[in-house]
Amino acid sequence: xxxxxxxxxxxxxxxxxxxxxxxxxxxxxxxxxxxxxxxxxxxxxxxxxxxxxxxxxxxxxxxxxxxxxxxxxxxxxxxxxxxxxxxxxxxxxxxxxxxxxxxxxxxxxxxxxxxxxxxxxxxxxxxxxxxxxxxxxxxxxxxxxxxxxxxxxxxxxxxxxxxxxxxxxxxxxxxxxxxxxxxxxxxxxxxxxxxxxxxxxxxxxxxxxxxxxxxxxxxxxxxxxxxxxxxxxxxxxxxxxxxxxxxxxxxxxxxxxxxxxxxxxxx
Amino acid sequence: xxxxxxxxxxxxxxxxxxxxxxxxxxxxxxxxxxxxxxxxxxxxxxxxxxxxxxxxxxxxxxxxxxxxxxxxxxxxxxxxxxxxxxxxxxxxxxxxxxxxxxxxxxxxxxxxxxxxxxxxxxxxxxxxxxxxxxxxxxxxxxxxxxxxxxxxxxxxxxxxxxxxxxxxxxxxxxxxxxxxxxxxxxxxxxxxxxxxxxxxxxxxxxxxxxxxxxxxxxxxxxxxxxxxxxxxxxxxxxxxxxxxxxxxxxxxxxxxxxxxxxxxxxxxxxxxxxxxxxxxxxxxxxxxxxxxxxxxxxxxxxxxxxxxxxxxxxxxxxxxxxxxxxxxxxxxxxxxxxxxxxxxxxxxxxxxxxxxxxxxxxxxxxxxxxxxxxxxxxxxxxxxxxxxxxxxxxxxxxxxxxxxxxxxxxxxxxxxxxxxxxxxxxxxxxxxxxxxxxxxxxxxxxxxxxxxxxxxxxxxxxxxxxxxxxx
Ligand SMILES: Nc1ncnc2c1ncn2[C@@H]1O[C@H](COP(=O)(O)OP(=O)(O)OP(=O)(O)O)[C@@H](O)[C@H]1O
Ligand SMILES: [Mg+2]
Numbered sequence: 084x085x086x087x088x089x090x091x092x093x094x095x096x097x098x099x100x101x102x103x104x105x106x107x108x109x110x111x112x113x114x115x116x117x118x119x120x121x122x123x124x125x126x127x128x129x130x131x132x133x134x135x136x137x138x139x140x141x142x143x144x145x146x147x148x149x150x151x152x153x154x155x156x157x158x159x160x161x162x163x164x165x166x167x168x169x170x171x172x173x174x175x176x177x178x179x180x181x182x183x184x185x186x187x188x189x190x191x192x193x194x195x196x197x198x199x200x201x202x203x204x205x206x207x208x209x210x211x212x213x214x215x216x217x218x219x220x221x222x223x224x225x226x227x228x229x230x231x232x233x234x235x236x237x238x239x240x241x242x243x244x245x246x247x248x249x250x251x252x253x254x255x256x257x258x259x260x261x262x263x264x265x266x267x268x269x270x271x272x273x274x275x276x277x278x279x280x281x282x283x284x285x286x287x288x289x290x291x292x293x294x295x296x297x298x299x300x301x302x303x304x305x306x307x308x309x310x311x312x313x314x315x316x317x318x319x320x321x322x323x324x325x326x327x328x329x330x331x332x333x334x335x336x337x338x339x340x341x342x343x344x345x346x347x348x349x350x
Numbered sequence: 351x352x353x354x355x356x357x358x359x360x361x362x363x364x365x366x367x368x369x370x371x372x373x374x375x376x377x378x379x380x381x382x383x384x385x386x387x388x389x390x391x392x393x394x395x396x397x398x399x400x401x402x403x404x405x406x407x408x409x410x411x412x413x414x415x416x417x418x419x420x421x422x423x424x425x426x427x428x429x430x431x432x433x434x435x436x437x438x439x440x441x442x443x444x445x446x447x448x449x450x451x452x453x454x455x456x457x458x459x460x461x462x463x464x465x466x467x468x469x470x471x472x473x474x475x476x477x478x479x480x481x482x483x484x485x486x487x488x489x490x491x492x493x494x495x496x497x498x499x500x501x502x503x504x505x506x507x508x509x510x511x512x513x514x515x516x517x518x519x520x521x522x523x524x525x526x527x528x529x530x531x532x533x534x535x536x537x538x539x540x541x542x543x544x545x546x547x548x549x550x551x552x553x554x555x556x557x558x559x560x561x562x563x564x565x566x567x568x569x570x571x572x573x574x575x576x577x578x579x580x581x582x583x584x585x586x587x588x589x590x591x592x593x594x595x596x597x598x599x600x601x602x603x604x605x606x607x608x609x610x611x612x613x614x615x616x617x618x619x620x621x622x623x624x625x626x627x628x629x630x631x632x633x634x635x636x637x638x639x640x641x642x643x644x645x646x647x648x649x650x651x652x653x654x655x656x657x658x659x660x661x662x663x664x665x666x667x668x669x670x671x672x673x674x675x676x677x678x679x680x681x682x683x684x685x686x687x688x689x690x691x692x693x694x695x696x697x698x699x700x701x702x703x704x705x706x707x708x709x710x711x712x713x714x715x716x717x718x719x720x721x722x723x724x725x726x727x728x729x730x731x732x733x734x735x736x737x738x739x740x741x742x743x744x745x746x747x748x749x750x751x752x753x754x755x756x757x758x759x760x761x762x763x764x765x766x767x768x769x770x771x772x773x774x775x776x777x778x779x780x781x782x783x784x785x786x787x788x789x790x791x792x793x794x795x796x797x798x799x800x801x802x803x804x805x806x807x808x809x810x811x812x813x814x815x816x817x818x819x820x821x
Contacts, residue, residue, distance in 0.1 A: 134776045137768065158775035159784075167776075174773035178791025184774070187787070191778035199782055230791065247777060 085112045088255045093144035095132040102128045104311040113283040117322045118290045120308030121330050126290045130259045134168040163195040165254030169244035169261045175232040182227040192251050216249045221272050237264035245276050257288045262296040274299035294326045310343030371590030372454045374562045381437040393437045410523035410533035417527040423682045424651040434566040436535045438480040445485045473552040474499045481537040498543040502570045505541035520603035528627045532568045532601040539569030544579040553582040560589035571602040575610035584615045591621040604632035606640050613641040620649035630656040637664035644671040657686035660694035667696040675708030684714035689722040700731040704740035713745040720751040729759045734792045735766045786816040
């Protein structure tokens with residue numbers, strides 16, 4: 084059975100300021116969706132709210148994975164249900180080694196019923212798998228010993244996100260501008276990496292301002308966000324159009340949302 | 351120093367693990383509660399001290415009464431000086447083997463894992479129980495080389511000249527109120543002399559245990575590292591959990607002579623009812639190195655700022671400190687570096703963790719005297735706050751009288767680790783696992799500096815603190 088992530092009339096506020104104002108979106112396992120929209124339109128807000136960031140308060144609406152409401156769940160419970168977010172700005176965790184962290188995460192996500200303190204995934208098996216995935220992404224295996232994101236270049240951080248995705252094998256991945264800050268070779272590596280993982284087992288929401296990632300991962304759907312709502316949905320052609328022509332025509336077609344977008348806190 | 355025994359006995363790992371206590375019925379002597387000239391004179395008499403020490407104590411008591419309570423740092427007004435026992439003798443004499451130590455007391459140290467650690471990696475041990483040292487050992491080869499490692503009471507009797515030459519010269523009684531108190535009622539502590547050129551490779555360890563309720567422990571430690579000598583001294587501390595308060599107020603004086611090296615490591619793990627007010631100071635001479643490694647966990651209030659006075663060119667001072675403030679605790683800790691000579695250098699690295707409503711403060715002073723040209727100092731402090739109820743403050747003081755110096759101070763603005771927690775949790779780690787991982791990573795650079803055994807101990811204590819509150 085194909086899993087489904089259902090987002091229904093989602094409203095999200097940050098520190099009492101409404102940002103998302105009724106988002107509807109269904110993503111099935113195996114589908115690729117692109118989410119575009121001008122800066123500040125609410126794309127990352129949607130990503131954080133789905134992953135369960137405590138600052139992003141869901142004030143109304145529903146988010147379900149296969150009928151299970153996840154709105155009240157902790158981020159870790161959502162991860163164990165198969166949700167993954169590749170961060171636009173990955174967080175630095177000093178002193179925590181990449182391998183230790185991923186081993187812990189993988190163990191938990193693969194055994195959702197694991198209790199704290201129970202055995203981690205066997206070291207040898209883990210190492211072998213991690214090494215393989217790092218090679219797939221053209222990463223020096225030395226990174227496994229480094230502290231998580233500490234001193235990583237922008238592109239290295241993004242690759243580290245994709246490595247985690249590859250190890251965790253989520254059902255639903257949200258990639259928040261994973262392609263920004265990458266040189267063109269790196270975009271290619273990451274895009275191929277996503278492509279390899281994005282088979283029938285994974286539904287992907289690609290948030291992007293560029294087209295390279297979408298060239299390798301052709302979306303069935305493209306959504307445009309403006310002023311905290313999805314205002315248009317099309318196919319891959321829409322993504323290309325927006326990329327070439329910008330958002331002016333979208334703004335003209337949706338003057339109300341365009342105004343919201345300009346003055347987010349005026350209302 | 352974990353043993354298998356106490357790990358098995360531990361029922362709820364979140365609780366303070368060393369909170370058990372023994373009966374005090376068989377004690378040889380217990381001073382009544384309260385502080386006055388009679389009590390002080392009695393302590394001196396019990397110990398059979400020379401007149402000069404009795405007079406020193408009585409004079410110190412006078413200074414103690416004169417000095418006001420510090421009006422900075424933590425609130426100390428709850429300390430009731432008249433509700434404290436100032437002297438307790440639990441054992442008639444000091445054991446040279448563990449078999450000579452009274453059984454109840456020996457069992458305590460077994461539970462704390464001291465005899466085991468001694469066998470594995472220590473050059474010598476002193477175990478202080480209440481006011482006095484109940485067990486002492488020193489590697490024979492070191493003794494043959496002239497190393498002295500004894501308790502401070504015995505040193506006064508057995509090495510009177512050496513003792514009198516240095517005692518109270520680094521921290522005189524009028525230094526501060528609690529130094530005066532310690533000088534009046536001091537008992538126990540370690541006395542160490544390392545002769546020129548003797549390098550001690552394995553640590554000497556002292557273990558301080560408070561057992562009775564309303565106990566005041568006032569050990570007095572004096573370490574003299576002669577020219578080119580080297581030592582690593584480690585102290586550990588625990589106490590039972592009582593509802594009423596105990597007071598631990600030690601004085602530690604250290605002299606590191608030319609090219610000598612001294613590292614003093616503290617892994618303090620007092621129960622939450624202990625006021626821990628300690629004065630620690632070292633003087634480092636030409637090309638000498640003094641390092642304080644200070645792990646402050648537990649206690650209700652800790653105020654402690656290990657100091658190094660850099661007395662001659664080439665002297666170096668270093669303090670690495672970790673403070674963990676949990677529920678109901680205030681850790682006011684830091685360091686003091688005083689550059690009294692040119693071409694001296696100092697480094698302070700401080701990390702604090704606040705959690706469950708705990709409060710930690712970094713308080714540090716770097717002082718450069720007028721003649722101390724070309725000296726260098728580097729201060730780095732980092733604070734980690736795990737929840738919105740907890741608090742962290744930084745009070746850096748820098749006093750520079752000379753223009754030709756290089757002083758760096760970096761304080762990372764302490765933020766609640768919310769983004770870090772969210773990031774790790776979004777990968778499937780529970781909140782408890784995520785915060786434990788963040789904390790372990792945060793102190794990693796410091797723990798790395800510890801010898802293996804202590805690094806393991808430190809990580810274990812931190813883990814216990816982390817498990818404590820998660821529900
Ligand atoms: N933590 C926050 N605190 C305050 N305001 C926030 C916060 N997060 C988002 N916002 C506001 O919400 C709006 C939407 O921001 P969001 O990051 O979701 O935009 P975006 O579509 O991802 O933009 P970009 O393309 O620049 O990444 C912006 O006006 C932003 O300032
Ligand atoms: Mg964004």
